[in-house]
Amino acid sequence: MKEMDKKYILFDFDGVIANTEESNAKYLRQALACFDITLTDEERSKLIGKNDPSLIAGLLSKSLKKVTLEEFTNKRRQIGNTYENSCMEPMPGLVSFIKEYRCKGIKTGIVTSTSTRLIIIALNRMNMMSLFDVIICGDMCTKSKPDPQGYLKAMNLLGARPEECIVFEDSPVGIQAAKSAGAFVAAYCGSGIKQDISKADISVDSFLECHEKIKSLIL
DSSP states (O other), X not given: OOTTOBOEEEEOSBTTTBOOHHHHHHHHHHHHHTTTOOOOHHHHHHHTTOOOHHHHHHHHTTSSSOOOHHHHHHHHHHHOOHHHHSOOOBOTTHHHHXXXXXXXXXXXXXXXXSOHHHHHXXXXXXXXXXXXXXXEOGGGOSSOTTSSHHHHHHHHHHTOOGXXXXXXXXXXXXXXXXXXXXXXXXXEXXXXXXXXXXXXXXXXXXXXXXXXXXXXXXX
């Protein structure tokens, strides 16, 4: 095997598997508005790719009356969420992309900061559960991205060495997590949200067009 040959492809979920970021922001804004809190674009950008309760606590501190994290979480459950209540579709070309490489013996996985329950619901709604050998979600880890823990867990379960993995990520924290885990990182830019992808190894605009950029890396 050549040093650069890859045998595993790992994906972030939000903004990579499905274009959920705009819908997630909509539901978050609705919940915050119940407590007279406005979400700015800058605040929203800081949340992308992260699962950090301290960031939500900071938003709640903007309310004129004290709002606990439990109260806010209950309100969010009442309002709904992208994964259960919105239209869910995989990114264009993604399913055929995954199937093509799985037919070549490549194993695939998901590493996301979103909770297991919501990811499983979303994958089932999109009929994609059978396309992944491993799924690591935010509540399976003690440390969230940009920490590499999630990617290292996925690699361990797959029996993969870091240098054998390609990771598709869309956010700076996700890219940093994958790079810290030792993987080759392709920044996916198809979600329509501009982010800092400078630390990625390559960038791709679409799963319909990225074969040429990665085919030389695949075993």
